[in-house]
Amino acid sequence: MLDLVWLIPALPLAGFLCILLFGRKLGDPKAGYFATAMVAGSFIVTLGLFFDLLSKTAEERHHIKTLFQWVPLGSAHIDLAFLADPLSITMCLFVTGIGSLIHLYAVGYMHGDPRFSKFFLYLNLFAFSMLMLVLGSNMLVTFLGWEGVGTCSYFLISFWHEKDSAATAGKKAFVTNRVGDWGFMMAMFFAFWAVGSLDYSAINGAAASLSITTATAIALFAFIGACGKSAQLPLYLWLPDAMEGPTPVSALIHAATMVTAGVYLMCRISPILNVASSYAPTIIAIVGAATALYAACVAVAQNDIKKVLAYSTVSQLGYMFLAVGSGAYTAAIFHMVTHAFFKALLFLGAGSVIHGMHHEQDMRRMGALRKLMPITAATFIIGWLAIAGVPPFAGFWSKDDILLAAYDKNIVLWVVGLVTALLTAFYMTRQVIMVFYGEARWHDAHEEHGAAGDLGVSAHGDLTPHESPWMMVTPLVVLAGLSIVGGGLNLPFKESTERLALWLEPVVGVHTSTTAKLPLALVAIAIGLVGIAGAYAVYYFKKVKPVEPKILADAWGYDRAVSAFMGGPGRKAFDGVAWADAHIIDGAVNGSGELVRGTAGQVRKLQTGNVRNYAAAIGASVVLLLVWFVVIRGLL
């Protein structure tokens, strides 16, 4: 069974190829159902592999399936090979599981789009790339997937490419990711020259014998790559803009799967991280905590329903890196999984709202939607409780694991984590109230629309929000269920209930903590409730005036500063190079051309046709040459 691991990425690839050839014929909605079936097929194969692995002892849960030699490098060679182990199969389970739900959802969401089948073409290619990323048995196959998901997200973000903002956002995502890829490539080069292989088993196996400098270099360069893909400071910039893509894309790529790739990579090379100099994990933890807090602050002041979730994703990814930096890899994976459940749920819920609101994304024009969209509202509320850290929902357990590890690492990190938790509860509550409670503000929007122009309003006349069709609602219900029970994967009561930790132990080791868990957990619950209560006071009861500083709405002005730099000095420098190329380098060329022409004009005058002049010149030259050879070179 384990040899069938190649089937997991092969099915979406087959889907991609079929839609490439027959997509237009299949059309709307058949192409969508077909693509969904392919990813669902992968999910079933993954389940089979999962049970096969379960039936083996912990030591045997490591299987490599080599397809062919990809890039021979002298005596070493890099294979196109897959690694099936608890970590990769865990990743595959939620990538294919949530992936197929999102595919199904997209069938409803993209219905009627003129490029319907192309959307699923990209989605299947994305699923294929993501599975290559997590299944690769060496860094290069991972890199193939890594770049593949980057390319697909470029396609998908700029899917509605007629819109300038969408086209720009796609490009920005690709280029920013490439900055991170520089780090990934450097990590590969360091690893290859130190170990002579890019196989994870070889690299991790050699970790103990690596010099600390090398291990630190590999870890930190890989982290630069992770920062790009997983949207950490200072490279997170592309993710909020990526919300220009269709909402299923936001859910699939920018919440559940692609952005977790960086966390996955760090967990995959965790043995390297463990032997790296102690400042390496500390840097990772600090960047993670800083990103978590930074983005949570920004989310408080956003009015776009998707932007809130985007910044929330950046913030939650920060949590995961905080866990990685604290050495709690299981906690990072655990949060990755639960986050995939509830964040995909929230994004899809937001998409359902947007769909029902006829492409309105401004929360100030929503409100009181829970009666009109009961299922969306109910599931969204479950997602909210999960992310806000209310027990017994999934997010509580995983976040608690991270906070515990952060507490062990450094109390400041723990405090930052707590403040982030407070803000998370606050902004999510704010969102739920603005969208589903309060008074209905979409009538105003309707009237504005009506007032804006009488033309064509009748076509859109029915602006009353409506519940979404079944293929959109079903994924919501399933994900809501997972968001409720997801915490069961890893309950901290006793060792045997920490199932995920036991399962992942052969890959990432164990993180032991002696700190008493209960007091910390109680503090975290209290903090979460304070956040919720605070938001109720401000947005529901309107007892306190909302504080939404401009600087936060503007994301601390960082994006603007970077854009200003790129558009200003950066562009000037580039222009300078182009100018220098045209005027200095090429100028020298044309200048010497002119010089030759000018000199030639002068020299031509020497051609007097007078033999005596020539003879004199020849004579003088001979004398000079003789002098040169005799006096200076000392010949004769």
Add this chain to the structure above:
Amino acid sequence: MIEFPILTMLVLVPVIGSVLVALVSKRYPDLVKVTALVTSVLTAGMSIWLLAAFKTNNADFQFASQHEWIKAWGISWHLGVDGISIFLVVLTGVLFPLVIAGIDPHHDHKRYLSWMLLLEAGVMGSFISLDLFLFFVFFEIVLVPMYFLIGGWGYDNRVYAATKFFLFTMIGSAFMLVGIIATAVLAKADNGHVTFDLIKIAENASFAAGTGRWLFFAFAIAFAVKVPLFPLHTWLPDAHTQAPTGGSVILAGVLLKMGTYGLLRFGVFLFPEAAVWARPLFLTLAVIGIIWGAIAATMQTDLKRLVAYSSVAHLGFIVLGTFALTATAITGGVMQMVNHGISTGALFILVGMIYDRRHTREISKLKGLQKVAPIFAAAFTVVMLSSIGVPGLNGFVGEFMVLIGSFGTARWWVVVATAGVILAALYLLWAYQRVFHGEPDEDNKSFAELKWKEGMLLLPFIGLIVFCGLYPKPMIDRIQPSVDKLLEHVAQHSDFKIPAPAEPVISNGGEG
């Protein structure tokens, strides 16, 4: 039994084709085209046969043929292919019929095709000559048809560009001619007689360090102009922009490779000591070229100029790999020579198609083409991603091998060169956005979708882009033995030690 002189035929058939085309009367335009096509397809067939018959895991020159030419000077008609040249020969063989069949020069087909075929003979000859003099003859022959192709079928500023191209390469070649003669004369002491034979000189001659370095530079300048290496690159954007599409494809596809190939064969192989000594200079210029070319490409307003500058950056990787002097890096460099030929050739074809439709290459005048021509845009996207170096497509393999191979011997250069990878995404995606994204305006609304014939022309390129990216092993297996041998030669004739990368650690995990 006399063996079929396949290499000689590879040169002769295009020459015969060229003469035939020139002789056929203008009144039979179809006959002209058929003659050109048949001879170039014949050459392509022979080159593919050559590849099929080429022995893998054999580092020596294969299919060698040697006949005395000018006995008194030790000049001979000496041809041979090894792993370093075989794919360049095949690329040349395959590219020409595609260009001849697929790209219309718009006027005066007869002279155009005649020059094209002569060009093919010159390029072919350069890649298979094993005699310095013979190589020089072919290397110079190439200039003439290229000059006329740019000057005769190019765009507005073609005369300036053609002259610039000619003068630049001529000046470089003048140095090389001096170098070749000096090499042969100076090597007489070691050979016992004057000879221009590359292998004999390389194996027997022992130049004093100072002499060898002068000679090396005489050769290297000619090649550096051809590559082109920063700061000798400014002829390239002009030549590319003004050349007709077919000329640009050939120029980028194979002509530039004569420079990088020359650096390997007549630089590193002939003067190992000097090449080792000059490493820092060439590595630095290569890396500057990677960054400089990419930045300059970003700011171009003409689509064709942009692609031309991207060539400067891409060729920088090849030079980096060449002078890193590791087997992986040089093999990667050779891979990159071929892959750049495929992807940049295809890019020029696509830009040419845009020009044919819109009669402009100004990026600012193009907009929203993806909406009106999605298949055309898809083809452009695949080629663009290959040029960016996305893994799974051909552009990545060579670049990756160059970088990972150079990391051990030229670490800091690699750190900077890798940043070029970021810039490649920037200039191409930015250009793509401006040309293909957005709502098409009035001028671009009627942009025609990819036609069948155009699709057929692009199909082999796209097929190779995907195949070479996913399964480069057959290429690497044929290239690497010759590269290993070259490096042994370098290690014998200089104080350069072939760096041994770390031995692969045997993993404790089970192998499937």
